[in-house]
Amino acid sequence: MDATLQINNLSKSYKEKNKAVKNVSLxxxxxxxxxxVGESGCGKSTLARIICGLLKQDEGEIIFxxxxxxxxxxxxxxxxxxxxxxxxxxxxxxSPHMRIGKFLMEPFLNFRLMNKxxxxxxxxxxxxxxxxPEEMMHRYANELSGGQLQRVVLAxxxxxxxxxxxxxxxxxxLDVTAQHDIVKVLMNLKAQQSMSIVFITHDLALAQQVCQxxxxxxDGEIVETIQSHRLQEAKNDYTKSLIKAVFTL
Ligand code: ADP
Ligand code: MG
Numbered sequence: 001m002d003a004t005l006q007i008n009n010l011s012k013s014y015k016e017k018n019k020a021v022k023n024v025s026l027x028x029x030x031x032x033x034x035x036x037v038g039e040s041g042c043g044k045s046t047l048a049r050i051i052c053g054l055l056k057q058d059e060g061e062i063i064f065x066x067x068x069x070x071x072x073x074x075x076x077x078x079x080x081x082x083x084x085x086x087x088x089x090x091x092x093x094x095s096p097h098m099r100i101g102k103f104l105m106e107p108f109l110n111f112r113l114m115n116k117x118x119x120x121x122x123x124x125x126x127x128x129x130x131x132x133p134e135e136m137m138h139r140y141a142n143e144l145s146g147g148q149l150q151r152v153v154l155a156x157x158x159x160x161x162x163x164x165x166x167x168x169x170x171x172x173x174l175d176v177t178a179q180h181d182i183v184k185v186l187m188n189l190k191a192q193q194s195m196s197i198v199f200i201t202h203d204l205a206l207a208q209q210v211c212q213x214x215x216x217x218x219d220g221e222i223v224e225t226i227q228s229h230r231l232q233e234a235k236n237d238y239t240k241s242l243i244k245a246v247f248t249l
Contacts, residue, residue: 002030003063004049004163004196009110011058014045022220024060028164033190033197035207036227037242038217044200047217048168051198052085073170081111084157088169090149094141100127101137104156111160126155130185145177151234154185168200179206186210204231204242216242 005028012021021043028034036044049055051062053071062069069079089092094103104123108114116124123133130151141149142246150170157165165184173177187210189195199210207214208228216224224236234240 004028004030004032004065005198007051008061008063010050010057010062012043012050012055012057014046019220021050021057023034024217024220026215026222026223026225028196028198028246030163030196031190031194032213032248033186033199033211035211035214036198036200036217037202037204037207037214039202041178042217043179043220044217045168048085048198048200050164051164052083053079054085054167071115077111081107082163083166084160084162084164085166085168086150086157086170088172090146090173093153094149096140096142099137100139100144100152103141103152104137104159107156107160122159122198123155123219127152128158129158130155131181147174147181150174150178150182151185154182158185158189158195161193163194164196164198165189166198166200169202170199171206172201172203183210205246229244 007024008024010021011019013019024047036047038044046055047193050057053069071079084094087162088136091191098224101120104126106121108119108122109116124137127134127136132151134147171182174182183206186197190197199207201207208231211228214226214228215222216236218238225238226234226239231243234243
């Protein structure tokens, strides 16, 4: 199979935190949704930021579409287009008085992919994709709920047609209904596009729903890799404790 992303022996320390990520290796195939699951503080966001080129690793290699990434080189801009990220808190992405249309159109104009009229039409159709009415193009960010804003963020990320979408606790701040809406969009997407997804969450049940393959992370390390439909066959004690927690809820 074609790997969209391959990470080899990646490590990262912060001044205050030795080895937040320890010798992590993982692989994401084209069109595959991969879960990264573990408790708070285990290094998920550090890994996410390194994958997205927002933070540099100390050791290890990231291979994206068969080429090692070197963000100093000229592939820089292309990389930031091909890899899109959705974070936990949509409120942090918007200024309250920004119009949704302006937010959505920004990357298409920035990357010079479209003129204004084309971008407007494209973005209106993106809203439909995430089940929001077109007229939301005219609304201000502070008129939308957190769940609606997160769908706008997701629509923009998807609209750029990235090869890889990284969702870091993208549904964690949302209520159950809004979470369900986002998951529905992601599953639709998985069925229709060749885009790969790294779905980061502390919620094993959610990862199982969205992903084919799950990496379980603890204290900066991957302790187990397992297919979603074979969770019951987990061998690692930490994975087992996560599974047990899901089923006793
Ligand atoms: P997660 O996303 O799984 O909650 P993080 O990657 O945010 O984990 O954090 C992993 C570890 O690194 C934690 O111990 C955290 O306190 C520490 N850490 C994260 N970001 C920084 C930072 N900017 N400076 C110092 N330590 C950090
Ligand atoms: Mg995090």
